[in-house]
Amino acid sequence: MYNFDKLLDRKGTDCLKWDMAEKVYGHEVIPLWIADMDFEVLPELQEAMIKRASHPSFGYTAAAPAYRENIIAWNKKRNGLEIAKEDILPVPGVVTAIAFALNALTKEGDQVLINTPVYNPFASTIKGSKRELVTSSLKLVDGKHVMDFADMEEKMKNGVKMMILCNPHNPIGRVWTKEELNQLVELCAKYNVYLFSDEIHSDIVYGGHKHCSILTVSDKAKEISFCAMAPSKTFNIAGLKSSMFIIQNPEIREKVSALINAYHIGIDLFAYKATEVVYGCGEKWVDELNEYLYENAKFVTEYCETKLPKVKTYVPEGTYLMWLDFSAYGLSQEELMTKLKDEANVGMNSGATYGEEGVGFARLNIGCPRSMLEKAMNQIKEAFDKL
Numbered sequence: 001m002y003n004f005d006k007l008l009d010r011k012g013t014d015c016l017k018w019d020m021a022e023k024v025y026g027h028e029v030i031p032l033w034i035a036d037m038d039f040e041v042l043p044e045l046q047e048a049m050i051k052r053a054s055h056p057s058f059g060y061t062a063a064a065p066a067y068r069e070n071i072i073a074w075n076k077k078r079n080g081l082e083i084a085k086e087d088i089l090p091v092p093g094v095v096t097a098i099a100f101a102l103n104a105l106t107k108e109g110d111q112v113l114i115n116t117p118v119y120n121p122f123a124s125t126i127k128g129s130k131r132e133l134v135t136s137s138l139k140l141v142d143g144k145h146v147m148d149f150a151d152m153e154e155k156m157k158n159g160v161k162m163m164i165l166c167n168p169h170n171p172i173g174r175v176w177t178k179e180e181l182n183q184l185v186e187l188c189a190k191y192n193v194y195l196f197s198d199e200i201h202s203d204i205v206y207g208g209h210k211h212c213s214i215l216t217v218s219d220k221a222k223e224i225s226f227c228a229m230a231p232s233k234t235f236n237i238a239g240l241k242s243s244m245f246i247i248q249n250p251e252i253r254e255k256v257s258a259l260i261n262a263y264h265i266g267i268d269l270f271a272y273k274a275t276e277v278v279y280g281c282g283e284k285w286v287d288e289l290n291e292y293l294y295e296n297a298k299f300v301t302e303y304c305e306t307k308l309p310k311v312k313t314y315v316p317e318g319t320y321l322m323w324l325d326f327s328a329y330g331l332s333q334e335e336l337m338t339k340l341k342d343e344a345n346v347g348m349n350s351g352a353t354y355g356e357e358g359v360g361f362a363r364l365n366i367g368c369p370r371s372m373l374e375k376a377m378n379q380i381k382e383a384f385d386k387l
Helices: 021-025 043-053 065-079 094-105 121-128 149-157 178-190 219-224 250-263 269-281 283-307 333-343 370-384
Strands: 088-091 111-116 132-137 139-141 144-146 160-166 194-198 225-229 243-246 321-325 361-365
Touching: 043 269, 065 088, 065 269, 065 283, 088 094, 088 250, 094 121, 094 160, 094 194, 094 225, 094 243, 094 250, 111 121, 111 149, 121 132, 121 160, 132 149, 149 160, 149 178, 160 178, 178 194, 178 219, 194 219, 219 225, 225 250, 283 321, 283 370, 333 361, 333 370
Parallel strands: 111 132, 111 160, 160 194, 194 225
Antiparallel strands: 088 243, 139 144, 225 243, 321 361
């Protein structure tokens, strides 16, 4: 039994979430913004890092066989995804992977499609790579966000070359079903669109839902699709820069690999070791983590229903991020975020960051001890009760 209730003091560790929060928000807040968690890491990971750091040599390092073997075993058992060793291309981050995919498979001026609201580096990386950003809004149908396939088809007809999918979705929290993904694959195949699936949150999925990797959908999916994943969100090791492409189409893999090699971009010895360790012995930790996060999500949902009824939210299907709708208060986005920051003293991400559909919303990170989350919710209630 792991103790996720333990309060972890991260100040003074050059922690972006805590040490940079005062610079970002202007004063001390409870930082529930950037997507990392305030839990101690898997004990075996800390032990492995200390052991490796104790050796007085940090030269060029190759991946041990267990690095790829454990990635393969983890995905086969938890996601039903069969991976070959050559399918794995290590990269420092998933956003780095997006940039490599764009530059390897499209050219300047090409159209790239995303579903908004969505993780904001999708848009900034597309624009930064001098590609044309095309958006398709998610629709709310019977209380659930879904892809607007008719709208997406219209966009693809006009020359889209690549689509970047967030699966599970940040910040909406959808875990796309195999049926939805199959429909998407068929649509992309029809218009010769590459499909990149960001699956960094794939291990954080709650009861009744199961992550479906894009590569398990069909043979056609393996031909036009590829994904990127990482242990970073799952095991709270974003600072170790250990992500990977999974590419099963040899032609796509060769193009992406050639660009990675041209830039000499890889991961370091601690990232190799961390990935090996967490995928090798972290399953029980993740199972308990998901149970804890699910209870956090239920706590926030019930809190809003009973004490903050104007704030609308729901238990996400996956991720440790929640999408809170404050629009009933009639505040501008700037007024909303100022009130959260200066009166509630809670740091959250502005919904508008993820697209115009996010105006009136804020993203809440529930990856923290429940006592911290309860304190933050109480502070939000106190601030908004004044309206």
